[in-house]
Structure formats: C-alpha cells, structure tokens
Amino acid sequence: MARPRFLPDNFTLMLVATVLLSSFLPVYGSVARGLEWVTVGLIFMLFFLHGAKLSRQAIWAGISHWRLHLMVTAITFVVFPLLGWGLRPVLEPLLTPDLYLGVLFLCTLPATVQSAVTLTAIARGNMPAAICSASGSTLMGIVLTPLLVGLLLAQTATSSDPLQAMGRIALQLLLPFALGHLLRPWVSPFLQRHAARIKGIDQSSILLVVYSAFSASVVAGLWSRIPPLALAALVLVCALLLALSMGLSIWLARRFGFSKEDEVAIVFCGAQKSLVSGVPMAKVLFAPSVMGGIVLPLMIFHPMQLLVSAWLAGRYARRAPDPALAAETPAPAKA
Structure with missing residues (x-):
C-alpha cells in the first residue's frame, strides 16, 4: 500500500524517536565520552561515502549552465543567511538564544543532494543541472558554512574563529570527502552493488550522531531552557523561512x-537544507552542551521541506509540456 502523501517518512519518524530516547535515556560519563569518539568515526565514514558517491561525469554534464549554478549558490549561501540575519528583530523575541543560533546555522547550510535531484526528476526539471548544483553545494558548504557561521555568530558567546572552524571542518569532513572521491573508481562498484545497505548505514550513523548530540544537550539542561511556546514558535519560524526561500527562488x-x-532545479536545489551535512557540521563547530538547540531547527525544517517540496513537485509535474521541447521530439515511426 502506498504511503499517504503527507505522512512523514520512516527516517523522519526515527529521528523523532531518537530525540525522545535521548531525552529520557541520555548517556553520561565514560559512556558519553566513548560515544563521542564513535560519532567522530561515523562522521569521517559519512563524508568518505559522500565523496565516493560524487560522480565527476555528472558534474561536467551540468557545469556549463553557470547562470543556474550561480543562482542556486546565491540563494543557498546569500539569500538564506540574509533572511536569518534580517529577521533577527522578529525571531529573537520568539525563540531562546540557542534556538535562534540554530536558525542562523540552518540558514548557512548547503543544499540536499538526493532529495533535490529526486524531486527535480519528479517535477520534470533540468536533471544534469540539479545534480551539478546539489553536489557543488555540498562541496562548497564544507568551506562556506564555517565562514558564514563565524560571520553571523560573531557577537555570540558560542561563536569561534572561522579559520579554526575551517581547519576542523577540513580535517574531519573535507579530508574524508576528498579521499572518498579519489578512491571512487575502486569504491563505486561496491557502493552500487550494496546501495540499500549503504543507505541504511548512512541513516543509522546520522541517528547515532543525533542521539549523542541530544544526550549531551539534555544532560546540560536543554529542555529546561526551551519553553513550550518557544518550541511552537520555532515551527512557525521554520515554515516562514521555507515559504520565503521557495517564494524568492521561484x-x-x-x-x-x-x-x-x-x-524546478533552482527551487529544489536552492530552497532546501541538508540534514546529512548539517548534523556532522554542527558536531564539529559547536560545543556539545548547545548542540541540541542548534540542530533542532534543522530537524524541524527537514521533514517540512520534504512534505512541501513533494506537493510542489507534483504541481510542476502536471504542467503542460513545453511546445518548443515537444517540437524537437521526433514523432514515433509508423509500423
């Protein structure tokens, strides 16, 4: 039986369950320290796999469309951060300091890859350009996200030197990403044969990183610092950011x-944010005590963007064919 259109996917439900588990059964002491080292290794593996999956041929297939890629990059790394920064007078009174920092962090993240490309395909968009833009966004995010975090959070106690942040990102994220891409000719056949298992490893790793992050934040008093009204306001803020980013992209x-x-490619590559990249980056950039509040906006935004994007992709898919493209398509030969 097909899943109803607006029912959250299994991964989203598992994320919610992970947050609940870490809230009621957080880890302490030596167990928490051991889990911290495990998550460092998992993040290294995640970005190694990202690099190994990145197809050089797909990038070159779409890279000639520079105007589109420039537009996607501007929306992802300029428009989004400006929205988070410009709405500060409205957002700060509604949210706690940690949640507002999380919103700013969300605005600096790169785009998704898999969902952006899948939605572009469903909506009959420019697939080569979407593959190139989404993949390029992930790679640029490794450099641009820590820089933007340093600029936007320059006045906060949790901010750090952006150059130091870039150094940590390079060591923990860019290095495994580059290694994975260099080894792609040897690793890719194995990944293709075991695609379903690799996806399960990806998702399980993210769940464990989320559990570790929220455990540390719960022990530090996360939920006592977030009143219910601020949590409700965060949902509205995420909806507002999504509506503004999609509206501006269109x-x-x-x-x-x-x-x-x-x-289609601009909307789905520019107006989405990557949970898979965002959680490991937050783990590198922020202290464990504030991690829960930092990634919570991303975890609310992620399923919201998927639900709205799925609806929008359906609307795009139902549009009439482009007459110019139809004229270029040869008619089927008669028997």
Whole structure:
C-alpha cells in the first residue's frame, strides 16, 4: 500500500524517536565520552561515502549552465543567511538564544543532494543541472558554512574563529570527502552493488550522531531552557523561512528569465537544507552542551521541506509540456 502523501517518512519518524530516547535515556560519563569518539568515526565514514558517491561525469554534464549554478549558490549561501540575519528583530523575541543560533546555522547550510535531484526528476526539471548544483553545494558548504557561521555568530558567546572552524571542518569532513572521491573508481562498484545497505548505514550513523548530540544537550539542561511556546514558535519560524526561500527562488528564476525546467532545479536545489551535512557540521563547530538547540531547527525544517517540496513537485509535474521541447521530439515511426 502506498504511503499517504503527507505522512512523514520512516527516517523522519526515527529521528523523532531518537530525540525522545535521548531525552529520557541520555548517556553520561565514560559512556558519553566513548560515544563521542564513535560519532567522530561515523562522521569521517559519512563524508568518505559522500565523496565516493560524487560522480565527476555528472558534474561536467551540468557545469556549463553557470547562470543556474550561480543562482542556486546565491540563494543557498546569500539569500538564506540574509533572511536569518534580517529577521533577527522578529525571531529573537520568539525563540531562546540557542534556538535562534540554530536558525542562523540552518540558514548557512548547503543544499540536499538526493532529495533535490529526486524531486527535480519528479517535477520534470533540468536533471544534469540539479545534480551539478546539489553536489557543488555540498562541496562548497564544507568551506562556506564555517565562514558564514563565524560571520553571523560573531557577537555570540558560542561563536569561534572561522579559520579554526575551517581547519576542523577540513580535517574531519573535507579530508574524508576528498579521499572518498579519489578512491571512487575502486569504491563505486561496491557502493552500487550494496546501495540499500549503504543507505541504511548512512541513516543509522546520522541517528547515532543525533542521539549523542541530544544526550549531551539534555544532560546540560536543554529542555529546561526551551519553553513550550518557544518550541511552537520555532515551527512557525521554520515554515516562514521555507515559504520565503521557495517564494524568492521561484520569483528570481522567473525574473531572470530561466526556463520552467531550470526553475524546478533552482527551487529544489536552492530552497532546501541538508540534514546529512548539517548534523556532522554542527558536531564539529559547536560545543556539545548547545548542540541540541542548534540542530533542532534543522530537524524541524527537514521533514517540512520534504512534505512541501513533494506537493510542489507534483504541481510542476502536471504542467503542460513545453511546445518548443515537444517540437524537437521526433514523432514515433509508423509500423
């Protein structure tokens, strides 16, 4: 039986269960320290796999469309951070300090890859450009996210030197990513044969990193610092950010004369944020005591963006075929 359109996927449900488990059964002491080392190894493995999955051919197939890639990069790393920073007078009174920092961190993250490409395919968009933009966003995020975090959080107690942050990112994320990509010719056949198992390892690793992060934050008093009204306000803030980013992506794509196929790629690559990249980056950039509040906005935004994007992809898919493209398609030969 098909899953109802607006029912959360299994991974989202497991994320919720993980947060609940870490809230009621957090780990302490030597167990927590051991789990910390385990998660460091898992993050190394995650980014090694990301690098090994990145197809050089797919990047070159879409890289010539520089206007589209420039637009996606601007939305991801300029428009989003400006939204988070510009809405500060509205957001700060509604949220706790940790949650507002989490919203700013969310705004600095790269785009998703798998869901952006899948949604572009469903919506009959420009697939080569989507693959290139989404993959490039992940790679640029390793450098740009810590820089943006340093700029946006410069006045906060939890901010750190962006150069130091970039050094940690390079060692813990960029190094395994580069190794995975260099070894891709030898690793890729194995990954393709065991794609389902690799996906399960990816998701299980993220769940364990989330459990470790929330455990440390719960022990430090996370839920006592977040009143219910602030949590409800966070849901509304995430919805507002998603609506603004998608609306601006559509407006900018049309304002600059992109085709409908390009518009689809711009919306799904520019207006989404990556949970898979975001949680490990937060683990590297922030202290364990604030990690829960930092990643909570991302964990709310993630299923929200998938649900709205799935609905929007369906609307795009039902549009009439482009007459110019139809004219270029040869008619089927008669028997």
